[in-house]
Amino acid sequence: MPQFDRDHVAAKLDQERVTVLHQLHELGANDAGELTGEVDFGDAFADAGAATAERTETIGIVESLTRRLSEIDAAIMKLEGGTFGVCSACGKDIETDRLDYRPTSVKCVSCKSAASE
Numbered sequence: 636m637p638q639f640d641r642d643h644v645a646a647k648l649d650q651e652r653v654t655v656l657h658q659l660h661e662l663g664a665n666d667a668g669e670l671t672g673e674v675d676f677g678d679a680f681a682d683a684g685a686a687t688a689e690r691t692e693t694i695g696i697v698e699s700l701t702r703r704l705s706e707i708d709a710a711i712m713k714l715e716g717g718t719f720g721v722c723s724a725c726g727k728d729i730e731t732d733r734l735d736y737r738p739t740s741v742k743c744v745s746c747k748s749a750a751s752e
């Protein structure tokens with residue numbers, strides 16, 4: 636069994652989930668990362684090129700937030716399913732320090748560095 640403080644991890648994941656959702660909403664996206672709000676970039680910028688650039692940047696941020704959200708959800712599901720803290724590559728326990736620092740980690744340190752991510 637991996638060693639970790641379940642309550643601490645659950646609280647941290649929950650908190651991070653709230654933060655990510657808040658950021659998505661601020662960008663005019665819904666929980667699924669779809670831009671729903673009628674954020675009219677055209678009004679804020681004098682030329683269309685700048686508006687397009689801004690929109691592209693927003694979509695990029697939304698995409699990375701959505702990715703982060705799915706990592707958090709996966710970690711929460713693992714926590715509930717009892718497989719949290721197990722390396723997805725080698726099946727060994729993920730280091731406690733690592734889980735504490737980054738609860739969404741799915742690989743242990745050696746597998747992570749082997750994959751050179």
Ligand SMILES: [Zn+2]
Pocket residue numbers: 722723724725726727742743744745746747
């Ligand atoms: Zn591993």
